[in-house]
Amino acid sequence: MKETLKIQAVELLKNLIETQSFSSEEEGTAVHIESWFQIQDIPFKRTKNNIWAVNKYFDASKPTLLLNSHHDTVKPNKAYTKDPFKAEVEDGKLYGLGSNDAGGCLVSLLSVFAYFFSRKDLQYNLVMVASAEEESSGPNGLNSMLKIIPNIDVAIVGEPTQMHLAVAEKGLVVFDVIVKGTPSHAAHPNDDNAIYNCIPVLEWFKNYKFEKGSETLGDVKLTVSQISGGLQHNAVPSDVNIVVDVRVNDSYTNKEIVEILKSEAPVHSIEARSLRLNSSSIPMDHALVKAGISIGRNTYGSPTLSDQAVLSCPSLKMGPGDSIRSHSADEFIHLYEIEEGIDIYIELLEKVL
Structure with missing residues (x-):
């Protein structure tokens, strides 16, 4: 058979x-x-x-x-x-x-x-x-x-x-992040450029470590996977959109990951797309x-x-x-x-x- x-x-x-x-x-x-x-x-x-x-x-x-x-x-x-x-x-x-x-x-x-x-x-x-x-x-x-x-x-x-x-x-939580600034003409001075404001934000995500590891799954893996902002060369945008992919170990629930990033991430807005992929x-x-x-x-x-x-x-x-x-x-x-x-x-x- x-x-x-x-x-x-x-x-x-x-x-x-x-x-x-x-x-x-x-x-x-x-x-x-x-x-x-x-x-x-x-x-x-x-x-x-x-x-x-x-x-x-x-x-x-x-x-x-x-x-x-x-x-x-x-x-x-x-x-x-x-x-x-x-x-x-x-x-x-x-x-x-x-x-x-x-x-x-x-x-x-x-x-x-x-x-x-x-x-x-x-x-x-x-x-x-x-x-x-x-x-x-x-x-x-x-x-x-x-x-x-x-x-x-x-x-x-x-x-x-x-x-x-x-x-x-590992589970998965995908976050949509918004970094804001002041829109302007590219020819004029602007100390609040949303794109430049992303630099410390990206560094923060690059270096951030969740405290609890896992014997079987290792550390939580956080990765910035997408970034978009601006429509034309001579216009500074009002905001930049960033997507963050978080692979969650069994030491955290997805809800806990959301609560941590919402309280600690240095951004104007961070929202999870879904909590169901545990x-x-x-x-x-x-x-x-x-x-x-x-x-x-x-x-x-x-x-x-x-x-x-x-x-x-x-x-x-x-x-x-x-x-x-x-x-x-x-x-x-x-x-x-x-x-x-x-x-x-x-x-x-x-x-x-």
């Missing part, structure tokens, strides 16, 4: 690659995933572009384990030398947009769900969600499914981790983590964001592929990584389910 599932997984991934599925435009890939469920003879439901199913012998008295990965992609960057929408195999590598992030994870988890679907003796229920809008953190992704699917107790979120265990993940983790003594360690997987804290951020239960990020390839030109995944991923997922869950 496993070998057949591996073959079908690669074929599904090829179909996903060759179907455009930018965030909120996943209709085509949703149809391919529906077809895969039909081939497996597994009942499923579709909520917008999210496809989901539960194991055959679902028992409400048991705890529930979520298996999740996404089928949306970012847009291809201009450095591609290959057709991003052509599934091309060269030297054991499957090229194409979304192959690594997170198509390989998705088809592997779907295969694992099918492998355990008809088992009667499971200690956990299984819920599989192939979700939309992960890359854009949109309103119709996994976050929208949490009131629709059964209540979950723990989750495995499929993202490329080389099948190691990301036991914690840091996430799973206890090191959780059965899933212990099982992963017992089969030789390493543990680490992840600096990148995933759908873990919308979950309130313990969650583990784990999947085939390498995060370094995500959003890169000529994205690829090794075929052996998908096969190995399916094997390792099954070996892990056999110890828990």
